[in-house]
Amino acid sequence: MSVPFNVLNRPVKVFIDAGHGGSDPGAVANGLREKDLCLQVALAVKAILENEYENVEVRLSRSTDVFLTLGERCRLANNWGADIFISIHFNAFTPAATGFETFRYRNAPNRTRDAHVEIHRVMFAQAFRGKMPDRGSKTAGFYVVKNTNMTAVLTEGGFLTNSNDARHLKSGAFLREVAEAHAAGVASIFTSVKKRQAKSNKPSPSITEWTGQVLRHGERGPLVRSLQEQLIDKGFDLGRYGADGVFGDITRNAVRDFQRAAGIAVDGVPGPQTFRALQAYQPDKGQLVIVNVDRLNVRSRPSFAASAVSGQVRRGEAFTIVERVNVANSNTDMYKLKSGLYITASENFVRTRSA
Ligand SMILES: [Zn+2]
DSSP, X not given: OOOOBOOOSSOEEEEEEEOOBXXXXXXXXXXXXXXXXXXXXXXXXXXXXXXXEXXXXXXXXXXXXXXXXXXXXXXXXHHHTOSEEEEEEEEOOSTTOOOEEEEEETTOOHHHHHHHHHHHHHHIIIIITTTSOEEEEEEXXXXXXXXXXXXXXXXXXXXXXXXXXXXXXXXXXXXXXXXXXXXXXXXXXXXXXXXXXXXXXXXXXXHHSOSSOOOOTTOXXXXXXXXXXXXXXXXXXXXXXXXXXXXXXXXXXXXXXXXXXXXXXXXXXXXXXXXXXXXXXXXXXXXXXXXXXXXXXXXXXXXXXXXXXXXXXXXXXEEEEEEEEOOTTOSOOXXXXXXXXXXXXXXXXXXXXXX
């Protein structure tokens, strides 16, 4: 089914609402906080739509960890005259509840119903199929879908309270897919919102993978994101925005930190030399991992299984990293600590710094 909306003579206005924030954490379970996931995905959706699609303008209800009332969220979107409103949430219920579901207002017009069903279909196929069940596109009376003037959809991208869903939600790669699915869902209902044409005929890896092209502060796009992913992979801190495709101060600092650690010229401008050094770099054995959440499990072996948990550590505690290791059946690595224990390497929970 196709429900193309035509928006003529101007970019489509997409309003992305990151649920909760500030004093309202939303759901909290399995070491995850809903407000953090909502913000991380919302920021990524904005970056993806701006960098990879054309004819689209994006505004966020919040771009930091702040509290907004539901009324304020609706007013921001209504006053802007958004064409579509997407509210990003993650679910919580009993440990058995699992899956992806989305909502529209129960008395929404047919046009919204059709758009919602299509967005749901595109999103499930792109990010969730094979990972968690499809709970379907549903109706409800939620405040933000009721009190917005435009097509409005609220997404619930899995349950923090379910161990399978939570395992996926701890993966930066999965959250990125969820963000891409939001962007693809939005694009699917507007005829004028299309993926940007690649600027070269080379196969896509050469376009999206950073292989030493000179990048500077202020640049954006997939090459920047690839650089950021490579820095994160080597244990350098990109802060809460992670690999967002925007080369700002945090990325420049991480590049400098890396250049310093690698013993090459420190200019904050990554190019061929930085690339070669990054490829060869082994995270320093003197590096520390610092706990960034109130409580976090440490484990007796590199596994996210409950049986591997051997204790808990607290926010701010720092441990010496011996090495970074892959975890079987997970996209998230762990750090082996000097104590012999293991801790997640997910930047949702920890950051690293040189000892
Ligand atoms: Zn929520």
